Amino acid sequence: MGDLDRASIGGEPLLRFRDDEPHDEPAVTLDSFLAEQTNATAVRLEAGEDARALLPHLDRLALIEVSFPTFRDGRGYSAGRILREAGYAGELRAAGDVLVDQLPLMRRCGFDSFAPETEIDAATLRASLDRYGDHYQAAADPVVPVWRKRHG
Amino acid sequence: MKLLTGNDLASGDVTWWTGSGWSRHIEEAVDVGAEGEAIARAEEGARRVNVPYVIDATATADGPRPAHIKDRIRALGPTVRPDLTLKPADPQAGHWVI
Amino acid sequence: MYRYDQYDQAIVDARVDEFRDQVRRRLAGQLTEDQFKPLRLMNGLYLQLHAYMLRVAIPYGTLDSRQLRTLAGIAREFDRGYGHFTTRQNLQFNWIKLEDTPTILERLAKVEMHAIQTSGNCIRNISSDQFAGAAADEVTDPRPWAELLRQWSTFHPEFSYLPRKFKIAVIAANEDRAAMRLHDIGIQLVEQDGAVGARIYAGGGMGRTPMIAPLIRDFVPVDDLMSYLEAALRVYNRYGRRDNIYKARIKILVHEIGADEYRRQVEEEFVAVKQLGIDPPRAELERIQAMFAAPAFSADAPEAIDRSDPDFAVWLDQNVAAHKQPGHAIVTISLKSIGGIPGDASADQMDLVADLAERYSFDELRVTHAQNLVLPHVRKADLPAIWTRLREAGLAEANLDLVTDIIACPGLDYCSLANARSIPLAQKLAVRLAPRQHDLGELKVKISGCINACGHHHAGHIGILGVDKKGVENYQLSFGGSGAEDVSLGKITGPGFDEDGVVDAVDRATCTYVELRQAGERFLDTYRRVGMQPFKEAIYG
16 A cells, blocks of 8 residues: 655644655645636645546646545545546645544545544554455555456 | 433443442432533543433432433333343333333 | 355455454544444444444345354344344344444354444445345346445445445336335346346435435446446535535435436546446456356246145235246245234244245345345245244244234334334234234335334335424324335325324224225225325324
């Protein structure tokens, strides 16, 4: 699943599964990104906002931060996959109520960076990421789904 | 009167606040007055109870009786299986529940 | 039957390990109840009135004897000697300790079972036709398709935190034995130009706002099915309402934007999703289908049945259905003894049914959404022996689809969501109406103890909804619902009743039906012909 790197931005903990340096430009809102002639390379997507609005601009974005206002709000999982399916290769960060038990699902939806509101225990996270060796579905990660393992 | 009730975290058993701890028997429950929420927070934080809440009840000679049918059923057990209630040997035990 | 390979087993085993760790963290205080609740629910563990309740998945309602014996063993060792079969073809244990659940899941995993996604805002256990593989009227066995969906939906990374729960049913016959169009997505497998594909309905459901699912797509070929469902779910996950729990089901989305607009969005999403290569190859369906191949029926099984015992003959006519294979039959075992608790089975009864399945039904069993059990592949010559064993165990009630074959949720005797008790009402109704049940014919009574409608009251020919009226149980009566291929939603008769009052009202309604019925009419048919008025007059006088 890629090696975990612990970093921080502005003193807040950041979990990253990327080799590049954390992007340090503050993310702008979707509205200001789309409305203004901005050179911003980082944008923040709120839970109800349409990830597809960013598709024409993906090649100039280095960071897309997707908000999870509560862990129950699963819209960000679709946003993550839509961005990855469209070929976005920059940093995709899940921010907000990101808990250890949701994090493996977020990884599968293409998130490679996490800014959780509350700290995540390292051992629990490691166990959680390593637990499932097989997955039934293809998603936005390099996992080979079980049906492909069965049939080549 | 006000009672504080919840379920035991590990076993799930229905429990009642006795003033010093938790009992499965409503007869041992005490009036918590206005202190219910505070006790609930402290006890839940210490994981001695799960999902505690305060209910209205009436004091009777046989012990406190919850105002709402749901908590009366919780206090004794399912009305359709007397053998699975807290007092399986007593056929009259549930006379006050419904 | 489906058998796990190394991948299936590894995934279920990992789930046991994961849940063991989650329970450990909860007991150690590393997870709050607020954080733990969705995690335990996603593994079917509720906190009910008296204890934790564990809901075990019975995928598409199919079991073998080893699995049922394991359930009986869990009932004895970790519960109080019984289990409750549900309207989702699952099994619930009512007296579970949180600390025991990892061990119980481990036992289940050893017999290829689990409690994955039997609750929570995710794709739930896939339900299907209990006569699958045995019915003469199916275009194909729907269970391999349901198994494909089980695998696709298990731990789906995008759809584990949906706005609300999501229920899918798959059938493959015109006769609908699974209430297919009352599901979030209902799939009917149909044949078109020699190929089998899926007809997709979406946005049905019961609960507070019952809806019959509209047709979304007439035919989805097997090679596109996962992509299409992925698109259907993605539109729901993105645009289903999250501001109000009572408006969060897909039926509200489909209703608010309209079936045409929902379809347009799904089709648009489907074009994008189809490019991703996420559909398993045809060989995967064929691999699963091979495990559901018909058992080795004997070609010369005799047709003749000795009907000399009149009690046996009544049971035969009521509870035994035609099988596609000559000389064979489908037996429904009623879990609705008169005055008993609908859907409950003791551990001893489970063991007995497991024995019968092993000996007489190619080791196969089914659970029905009407909370009964089925021996799907029985030789007609064995029927008397089966009936004798069932009768000894109190399981030979000859009441399939009759007025005493009542669906009832656990209600306020067990459930923390309930507003009124369902079981005592079902018991009183059954006792009152049993003497006339064969004369009354098919009459489906369904009772829910709250608006969530687990007892399918909207789909009852006679439906009863328990409500809380200032702290007192009160029951609303409705007529005219159906969960079958003639699907319809019941209409409320008028003011509610107390428990005895609703029993009287149902009794009077059945008398009105007997007075008004024409030859061959069921209660539902008469109601549809004459309307509510004569029934209303009889009830409220």
